[in-house]
Amino acid sequence: MRDFQHPGRSAVLSTNGMCATSHPLAAQTAIDILKRGGNAMDAAIAGAVLLGICEPQMTGIGGDCFVLYSPAGSNDVRAMNGSGRAPAASDAATLRAGGLTAIAQDSPSAVTIPGAMDAFCTLSETVGNLGIDDLLAPAIHYAEEGVPVAPRVAFDWGKDAPVLNSRARDVYLVNGKVPATGQIFRVPGQAEVLRRVAKHGRDAFYTGEVAEDMVNTLTRLGGVHTLEDFANTACEATTPISGSYKGVELVEHPPNGQGATAILMLNILSHFDIADMDPLGAQRAHIEAEAAKLAYDARNRFIADADHTTRADYMLAPETAAKLAALIDPRKAMAAAAPLTESVHKDTIYITVVDKDRMAVSLIYSVFHGFGSGIATDKFGILFQSRGAGFTIAEGHPNELGGGKRPMHTIIPGMLRENGRVTMPFGVMGGAYQPNGHARVVSNLTDFGMDGQTALDAPRSFSDAGDMKVERGYSDDVRQELADMGHAVSIPDTAIGGAQAIRIDESGILIGASDPRKDGCALGY
Structure with missing residues (x-):
């Protein structure tokens, strides 16, 4: 039990x-969907799409998602890969011939086909109520109607806004300034896109006028994207991977997600008496x-x-760990691993929902960097x-x-099972930190017996590209x-990551935890 004389928050x-x-x-919207007869998948999708309006620097319909879920009455965990692919005409050799050594964040070459909307529509149809x-x-x-900008969102908006191109500044600034x-x-343009998807399904996004807006914007800037690239986008059901720690x-999620990194990290930590x-x-x-x-080097x-x-x-092999x-x-600290030539990030959203039938959903959704590529479409203002x-x-x-490849993804939803029973969908935002964050949360729970809220509240550290970031907590x-x-x-300068979790107690009680590093909360009914 926490000390109620110290600042903090209780579990829900x-x-x-x-x-x-x-x-x-978004949390309230998810609960409203559950009360209306929706299941956990319905609620997670509704909340996630809304987060693209509430936290546009983190996510949006021009981004990707990954989902883990456990169906009602089952302890199986299923996975849906909603990450998009590079345009068919993409070619690293062409970029190398142009003298490039990396892909610039704000270039059309950085824009893969958005995969989240296809995944949301597919999961709504096949899993939702x-x-x-x-x-x-x-x-x-x-x-x-608009959303009042929340404090952490305003903080992130200010540091991420410089990437916005001229059209994106029209959409994502308020009277030309970062909103306070x-x-x-x-974002009325996105409301129109969502209305079309609501009426006609995923094809309203990946074909027709919306797709044409996306392709025309990108080709005008030098992109190689085509209408066929968008029309052929398809999410993919995959088989999860797992590992055990105490x-x-x-x-x-399996690759192209980096979930194997978290499992390897825990396997390494199992050789030390962390507890x-x-x-x-x-x-x-x-x-x-x-x-x-x-x-991370692996x-x-x-x-x-x-x-x-x-x-x-x-x-994943024990002998490797x-x-x-x-x-x-x-x-003694070892030297940092060789730096990546590909880019890493810190910006995403995460939502988890458990319903009355104990379907559990763990969903993560992102535009990669803060405000993604900074490129917004000419007509509807979709941010890529x-x-x-x-x-x-x-x-x-x-x-x-x-061409047609998915990149290595940093966003990873997580799920815990104990004695074969699904016990906690959870996620840790923070880009490159996410595998470390997953390992830290699992260690906090198992090595130190922390409850979910305490495990998320606890100070964090992260060795990132030679910089040992140690929070003020x-x-x-120690420093x-x-x-x-x-x-x-x-x-x-910025708190390390942000996390959400719901523990499913053996008695049937749901215990929600929400990271104070973000503006959010856990809500139940």
């Missing part, structure tokens, strides 16, 4: 249904940082489009993701840009001890 308990996400309007028209109605309303907390933000099974360490001490932060360096070498990833089994764990010096910047153009790499003594070990320590 309910029996019928629950949502945890990063904006209260309500129609896509019902699920899009809240987002249509708020896109037209409490100002109303509207009796808790972590279920993740005997101070949870907020330097030793735990150090071992975790070293495990992250090794796991990710950078091997994870790519599923058709081009050949070493996923190697990453044992060999890597043996490389860790408990008192920059996920193509997650490709490398290094010749022969599994994640090399190529750690003591200066000094880490520096003495050889880490280049800094206090990050």
Whole structure:
């Protein structure tokens, strides 16, 4: 139990249904959908699409999603890959011949075909109870009427706005300026797009006038996108991967997601007595940082489009973790792994919903960087993701840009099972931090017996490209001890990530947790 004389928030308990996400309007919308007879998938989709209006710097209909879900009455976990592919005409050799060594975030080459809308429509039709028209109605309303800008959203908006191109500035600034907390933000062009999808389904987005708007905008800027690329977009049901840590099974998406990185990291940590360490001490932060360096190095070498990833089994093998764990010096930091040529990010949204029948949904949805590519379409103002910047153009790499390929993705939803029972859908936002975040949450729960809310509240650290980011929740003594070990320590300007979780108690109680690093909450009924 938390100390009620200290600032903090209590877990949220309910029996019928629950949502945890990063904006209260989306959480309330999800609960409203559940009360109207929708299931957890319906509620998660409705809340996610609305988050594109509430947090447009993080996500939107020009982005991608990944979904894990457990059907009602089942402990099976299923996966849906809603990430888009590069245009068929994409070619890394052409970019190399032009003297490029990486894909610029704000270029049309960074724009892969948005996959989320296809996934939402497909899951609504095949898994949901309500129609896509019902699920899009809240987002249509708020896109037209406007949403007051929340405090964390306003903070992120200011630092991310410089990427916006001239058309995007018309849409995503208010009177030419970054909106302040409490100002109303509207996107009527997106309301019109959502109305068309609500009436005609996914084809209203991937064909016809909306698709033409997207293609014409991109080709005018030098993109190689075609109407066929959009029309042929299709989400894909996949088989999840998993690994166990002290009796808790972590279920993740397979490649092109980076979920295998979280499993490898936990496998490495299992070779150390983490539970005997101070949870907020330097030793735990150090071992975790070293495990992250090794796991992320494997990710950078091997994870790519599923058709081009050949070493996923190697990453998940126990002997791989044992060999890597043996490389860790408990008192000295190793050099950082070689830097990526592809881009990494920190911006996404996550939503989890559990309904009265105990369907559990874990959904993550992103435009990659803050405001994605910064490119908005000429007519409807659809903001494109920059996920193509997650490709490398290094010749022969599994994640090399190529026509029809999906890039390595940093966004990963998570799900926990214990003794074969689904016990917690959860997610940790924060781009590259996400595998580390998944491992940290699982360790907080298992090694230190934290409840869900405490596990999300706890201070975080992250060794990122040679920079050991240590949140202010750690003591200066810990920072000094880490520096003495050889880490280049800094206090990050922005809190590390943000997380949401719902624990499904054995007694049937739902226990929601929401990260105070974001504006959101857990709500139940």
